[in-house]
Amino acid sequence: MVKPDGVQRGLVGRLIARFEDKGFKLVAMKYTWASECLLRNHYAELADKAFFANLIEYVGSGPVVPMVWEGPGVVKMGRRLIGATNPSESAPGTIRGDFGLQSGRNLIHGSDSIVSAEREIDLWFDADEIVGWKSSLENWFYED
Numbered sequence: 001m002v003k004p005d006g007v008q009r010g011l012v013g014r015l016i017a018r019f020e021d022k023g024f025k026l027v028a029m030k031y032t033w034a035s036e037c038l039l040r041n042h043y044a045e046l047a048d049k050a051f052f053a054n055l056i057e058y059v060g061s062g063p064v065v066p067m068v069w070e071g072p073g074v075v076k077m078g079r080r081l082i083g084a085t086n087p088s089e090s091a092p093g094t095i096r097g098d099f100g101l102q103s104g105r106n107l108i109h110g111s112d113s114i115v116s117a118e119r120e121i122d123l124w125f126d127a128d129e130i131v132g133w134k135s136s137l138e139n140w141f142y143e144d
């Protein structure tokens with residue numbers, strides 16, 4: 001999900017391109033301004049952190065672009081494309097490493113496991129908003 005700083009900075013297209021370029025397939029996307037309730041639920045496991053209030057304010061400060069991407073190893077590779085939580089520690093070449101400076105403005109969210117991906121997809125999307133399709137280039141991205 002592109003966070004509000006990514007939207008405000010006009011980086012939506014460039015951040016999506018990182019996932020497209022890698023060979024992942026977009027199956028759902030929306031443009032929305034998340035409610036505080038949704039964000040508190042989304043980040044529930046961080047509720048006891050000192051930065052929690054700032055985090056909810058940050059991600060609720062403007063529109064976001066939640067997406068669902070498919071492909072081999074997408075959760076693990078998605079996290080590698082995104083980079084470490086703190087952009088000052090993210091490797092150059094990663095999204096946060098290339099575009100960010102601080103944890104509280106780190107541009108993009110990525111699910112950290114298949115279980116959390118399923119939970120988050122359920123939170124952000126209705127079942128009929130997930131659009132399955134077969135890319136005609138699939139054989140040129142995947143060997144099986």
Ligand code: IDP
Pocket residue numbers: 046051055084085103104105106108109110112
């Ligand atoms: P992640 O986004 O890399 O999975 P999490 O630990 O799940 O990182 O934290 C969720 C979000 O909370 C981060 O992306 C970042 O925006 C914010 N955050 C995490 N740690 C800090 C911190 O130490 N200071 C400020 N914000 C933080």
Ligand code: MG
Pocket residue numbers: 110112
């Ligand atoms: Mg996380």
